[in-house]
Amino acid sequence: MQFIDLKTQFERIEEDVITRVNAVLRSQRYIMGPEVQKLEEQLADFAGTKHAFTCASGTDALVIPLMAYELAESDAVFVPSFTFFASAESITLAGGTPIFVDIDESTFNIDPVHLENEIERVLGEGKLKPRGVMPVDLFGRLADYDAIWRIADKYDLFVIEDACQGFGASLSGKRACSFGNVGATSFFPAKPLGCYGDGGAIFTDDDELASLIMSIRVHGQGVDKYDNVRIGVNGRFDAIQAAIVLAKLQVFEDELIRRAQVAQYYTEHLSDILRTPTVPEQSVSAWAQYTLVAEDAEQRTKILSGMKEKGVPSAVYYPVPIHRSTAYRNLGYEDVSLPVSEALASKVFSIPMHPYLNEKDMDKVVDAIKGSL
């Protein structure tokens, strides 16, 4: 059994992928190319945003719009500590300072109450200027954007939605990547919508931001590529990967439904013994991960070794909250506790989740967990 089965998916879309990739190889327009433009149109259409720009990775999809905001080291961007490292790293790369916020125990997403407390703390200290907030749609579940926007408006902050795990999620039909001033997603192979390499996309309704993003994506270009008007990056996407995402987009809606069915099956069979993830009414999760919470670290160790014995793969996202990472030792978090992030890092574990899990495999996962307790 695979943790994420990309092979079954490939068998389903193989013909389409080969046809589309061959077309790129014949056209020899490898960088940007017509497939990239076509994909950007379809992505904007899917997410319901005015603009979508592909780029080289999910990390670039965060760095590029952050660069557009021209951050100084004295600018604070608030980000949950319980996420993939790149959420915070992108803030530092763009020149700003990440301020780590704790998460909500049951949603795994940024805790709006703690967010406001941290903004007030930073304002009170007077060293940094609050500029923005980066909520993360962790494991495919949307963050609480109503509450986040109330705070962002109050303190005049920009909102960058890190939807690297959230593409495909929605709330009352409004889709992930459309909840911030900017949305970012990743096409890393293991994400809900992946390619066969690295890639990402940036979404916005804001025309001014859109033109900055286009410029920064290609070395800060102005009227042409030898007119460099600002510092940018090489953040282009390539046409072969765009062709692959186009093929995957054709089956993506169906895959989202299958993911939800897998999640429902797990929840039905596991919620009596472990804390299972929830999705609010009117909301659809992209189910990038199905993440359970053990009673404590000891019980998690027991479950994970039981699963391993039965040949069932598992993963821990994330064993170290970012404010405890070696890279951010200089930010002064040694004596600061983010209790929910720290507790969950020692208790969470994720089980196989992809659209092609059959009932036999799901039963095997459930039995392995139950047998270990």
Ligand SMILES: *Cc1c(COP(=O)(O)O)cnc(C)c1O
């Ligand atoms: C994967 C991921 C990223 C980075 O995406 P890459 O394509 O790997 O650069 C950023 N944030 C979150 C939450 C992610 O899961």
